[in-house]
Amino acid sequence: MISDKPPRGVPGSRCRTGGGPCAGASAHAAMLLLVCLLAAAAPARSADCVIDNITPDLSWEATLFKDLKTKCAYTRNEAPSSENATVVTMHFILKNFFFDAGEESLSIYSWAFLDWLDPRLTWNPKDYGGIDRSKVFASAIWTPVLKLQNSKDAFEIPFMVNGCQVSNEGRVRCVMRVLNEIACTTKLSNWPYDTQTCRFEFSKRDALDSKFTFTFGNTRAVRMWGAEYGPGWIITDYKQVESHAKAEAQMYFELTLERQAAGLGALAVAPALALSALTLAVPLLAACGPSRAPLAVLSELGHFTVLQIVNFSIPQHSGDSPTILKYLQCSLLITTVSIIVTFVLNHLSKKSTSPPGWVTHVNTRALSWWPGRAVGLGATRDSVTEAVSKRHQSEWLDFANLCNCFFFIAIGITYCVLYFAYIPQPPPFF
Structure with a gap:
C-alpha cells in the first residue's frame, strides 16, 4: 500500500507536484517585474512624445528680448544720449472722476500713455524672423519718471511704468493705470450753481535733468469719451498749458467742473x-x-x-x-x-x-x-x-x-x- 504523504525530512517536497503556493508566488513575482520594467521605460517613451508648442515667432521674440535686455543692461538708468533732449509725449484717457467738495479734493482714474524714441532699441527685423515690434518689461529699459507736483498726498509716489511696446525703429510706447488726487480749493459763492476749477501739475522727478522733457504734443492731453459725467458733477471746460521753466511745473491741465444742482x-x-x-x-x-x-x-x-x-x-x-x-x-x-x-x-x-x-x-x-x-x-x-x-x-x-x-x-x-x-x-x- 502506497502512502500519499511525502516522506519525512524532505522539506519542500510538495512544490515538485507543479501546483500549490509556489506557483502563485512565481506569478506575482513575474507581474511585479513586468510593472517595474514598464515604469522604467515610461519616461523615455514620454520624452519622445512631447509636443513642442514653441512657434518660430516666439522663439525669435525670445531671442530679441534677450538681445535687448543685454543691450540695455548698462544703460537702462540713463536717458538716451543725443544732441537734443529726448521728447516724451504724454496723454491721458479719463475713465472716471470723483470730486469731494467737503474735503476739497478731486480724484481722477485714467490711463496714461507715454511715447518717446530711444535709438538704442533698434534692430533689423530680418535678423529676427520679420518681427518689427515686441513687448518688454519697463524694468529692462530706460523709462521716464513722471511726478504729480500738487498731489494731495505728501508722500506721492512717482508714476512707475509696468509694460511697454518697442518697435524696430526705437519707438517706445508705454501705458499705465493711474489714480491721481489733488487738493482743489472750492469757491461756493454761487452755491448751489457753483463751478470749480482744478489743476493737475506734472513735472520730471528731477527738474534739473535736461536729457529729456515731457510734452502734451499737438493733441488734446486728456480724452474723456463720455467720462466727463461724474457723480453730482460734470466737466464743462478743459485747458492745458506747457511751461519748460525749471522752477515751475513743466505742464498742467485744468478741469472746470459744474455742479448738477437741480x-x-x-x-x-x-x-x-x-x-x-x-x-x-x-x-x-x-x-x-x-x-x-x-x-x-x-x-x-x-x-x-x-x-x-x-x-x-x-x-x-x-x-x-x-x-x-x-x-x-x-x-x-x-x-x-x-x-x-x-x-x-x-x-x-x-x-x-x-x-x-x-x-x-x-x-x-x-x-x-x-x-x-x-x-x-x-x-x-x-x-x-x-x-x-x-x-x-x-x-x-x-x-x-x-x-x-x-x-x-x-x-x-x-x-x-x-x-x-x-x-x-x-x-x-x-
Missing part, C-alpha cells in the same frame, strides 16, 4: 424765493387785520427752517460763504422788521387820542395824491360820526394805512436789490 436748487433757492413772497404779502393785508401777524410769524419760522436745511447741505470746509445764505439772512431781517411794523401799525390803527398836527397834514397831502386814494385812505370817513373820538381813530387808521403802503414799497425795492445781488443763477446752457 435738487439743491429746489431745496434752497426755491424755498428762499417763496418765503420772500410770503413776507412781501404781509403789507398787502390790512394794518389792523387779524391774519397779518400770524402770516408774518409763519414766514419767520420758515426762514429758520430753510436756513437750517441750507446750512446742513453746503460744504463746511470752504472759506467762501454762499450768497444764498446772505439773501436768507437779509430776508429774515426784513421779516423780523415786518413783525414789528405789524404790531406798531395795529397799535396806531386802534388809537382814539388826538393825533399830532403833522399826522393830519400827512393824511391830507396823501388824500390829495392819487396813490393815497388808490389805497383807500379816508374811505371810512363817510361812516364816521361827528364824535371826536371816532374822528381821531379814523385819522390814525389813515396814517397806519399810509405807513403800510410805504413799507410795502420799501421791502419790494429791497427784495429786488437782494435778488439781483445774492440769488445764485444757474450757468447758461450754451
